[in-house]
């Protein structure tokens with residue numbers, strides 16, 4: 001039994017009852033399925049088939065060390081969004097040549113580190129950043145491998161907070177600027193332009209924006225070939241969405257076929273940077289009901305011990321996550337406003353949910369929380385970061401222990 005399923009009505013992860021893990025480790029608690037993580041990674045990898053490709057898992061979705069290691073063991077490379085993600089990637093075993101470094105604002109210290117490491121590429125977000133990288137490379141006697149991130153002015157039709165490909169978004173270099181930069185790189189000896197990069201957003205559920213971005217990058221690769229630059233690959237970013245609510249999303253096969261169709265004639269290998277589609281479905285957040293009270297004539301509040309501090313997405317984007325009791329009662333469904341314990345009215349995990357009757361101390365599972373869940377957790381209200389557990393082949397282990405108050409205070413002085 002692989003992934004999250006029910007055995008005689010009780011929710012299990014790779015065969016292990018979530019209630020058993022919660023009993024041992026307490027709540028709130030992230031539980032990941034190693035089998036799901038593997039199958040999500042291998043599914044995309046297989047979808048590209050024989051076409052030359054590398055998956056650079058986007059660490060920002062979830063960079064808990066054990067998960068990063070597991071993905072690396074499957075052959076994944078890495079996409080890092082800060083020098084600290086690069087440090088974690090290195091600890092997980094990724095070589096500099098397996099890491100691309102993205103990020104709309106990289107400090108001088110981060111760029112110095114990135115150039116010194118000799119990363120596969122620094123994905124450059126502005127003419128100024130390219131000049132700073134060049135200066136660092138010249139000063140240190142290195143050649144910096146760079147990709148230029150294009151802002152394609154494409155609407156990813158995702159949530160405005162996670163769309164990155166429109167001109168009004170802060171990401172990337174507009175086309176005309178990119179063309180000017182392409183013309184300059186052949187003469188800039190400290191820079192090696194290895195790729196063109198695009199990433200139009202996250203949780204993209206139609207292929208058109210991804211297809212258009214890929215087509216644009218393929219056309220631009222023709223243009224740079226004409227000025228004598230031989231690219232090594234095309235980096236088409238991440239962004240493939242997952243189904244949080246059961247609605248259809250593009251399959252890995254359809255996704256890969258769409259990208260390969262646009263790029264094949266260039267003969268260049270494809271790099272993609274999937275995050276959510278790999279880690280999202282591999283994790284649930286397990287929480288306990290800690291209070292129940294009437295709300296309206298039709299609904300009750302169910303207060304749980306996880307909220308925006310453990311899973312920010314509902315409060316941040318109005319994101320939907322399926323919620324189910326771990327052991328549902330055999331009662332008619334009723335309507336609950338499932339809320340967190342944090343002192344913010346936006347701390348609502350699920351609105352108007354139809355669930356079988358809940359009682360105090362019941363466990364609920366919040367699905368598809370493996371990406372942008374634990375990674376976005378915070379200490380607001382001095383709430384400790386939750387524990388994380390990985391289930392693999394019927395055994396489970398804590399891959400991140402629950403934070404303690406002493407862990408938090410270890411950074412502080414009061415004298």
Ligand SMILES: *Cc1c(COP(=O)(O)O)cnc(C)c1O
Pocket residue numbers: 058060061079102103199201202203237238239240273274275276277371
């Ligand atoms: C966030 C991000 C990704 C991953 O996006 P997903 O939607 O999780 O696949 C990939 N590339 C870049 C540059 C990003 O910023």
